[in-house]
Amino acid sequence: MRHVVTDPKRTAANRQGIGMTSQRTRERLVDQLIALGVQDVRVLDVMRSTPRHLFLDEALAHRAYEDKSLPIGHNQTLSRPYTVARMSELLLASCAAKKVLEIGTGSGYQTSVLAQLVPRLLTMERIEPLLDRARDRLQQIGIHNVVYKHGDGHEGWPAREPFDGIMVTAAPLQVPQALQWQLSEGGCMIIPVGDNDQYLLKITRSGNHFSKQKIEAANFVPLVNGLL
Numbered sequence: 001m002r003h004v005v006t007d008p009k010r011t012a013a014n015r016q017g018i019g020m021t022s023q024r025t026r027e028r029l030v031d032q033l034i035a036l037g038v039q040d041v042r043v044l045d046v047m048r049s050t051p052r053h054l055f056l057d058e059a060l061a062h063r064a065y066e067d068k069s070l071p072i073g074h075n076q077t078l079s080r081p082y083t084v085a086r087m088s089e090l091l092l093a094s095c096a097a098k099k100v101l102e103i104g105t106g107s108g109y110q111t112s113v114l115a116q117l118v119p120r121l122l123t124m125e126r127i128e129p130l131l132d133r134a135r136d137r138l139q140q141i142g143i144h145n146v147v148y149k150h151g152d153g154h155e156g157w158p159a160r161e162p163f164d165g166i167m168v169t170a171a172p173l174q175v176p177q178a179l180q181w182q183l184s185e186g187g188c189m190i191i192p193v194g195d196n197d198q199y200l201l202k203i204t205r206s207g208n209h210f211s212k213q214k215i216e217a218a219n220f221v222p223l224v225n226g227l228l
Helices: 008-016 023-035 041-049 058-063 081-094 109-115 128-140 177-181
Strands: 070-073 076-078 099-103 120-125 146-150 163-168 183-193 199-206 209-217
Touching: 023 041, 023 081, 041 081, 041 109, 058 070, 081 109, 081 163, 081 183, 081 199, 099 109, 109 120, 109 128, 120 128, 128 146, 177 183
Parallel strands: 099 120, 099 163, 120 146, 163 183
Antiparallel strands: 070 076, 183 199, 199 209
């Protein structure tokens, strides 16, 4: 793993942001999230303080606080802030999320939000350059309670199961069975499912039974097999 040397003053200034990445711009985004129905104060506080612009290429940083998904390379996207907030809120409301597995690290933005909301977070990404970049970004902003793995999300992380919560940030055609069985008793999974007609699904484990509840329409990149 490579080591990144940063200037603390420069990092602090970048995190604070100016202009279209300023705190005022973030406050406007939080107001939009509230208007869209996000209510959990913990989630709203984290969305307000997390520097989304640092998870994008510099050319797109000025659009960081729009409620839109944005490209991050490798045919992947940074989810729109509403989606990040909504999925985080659902996870916190649905289970005692002390140990959580995230499938699809991507840019690391959703990872950074979750890491500020749960004590233990493990995250997996199939595209190694994205995983390396996300790890660097999270370390630069002072987030250190995350364990990273380059792996296929369909398989989950059996060596670290069970998980109180699992969040999947890409859409399979069907729920991977391996992920369900890695939930702890009473644990829950928030996952988008489908192809052109996607929906967000909440799955809760009770013994060998898994209850499923459709939440709302969704729009995610597909969950793909294999490593890059």
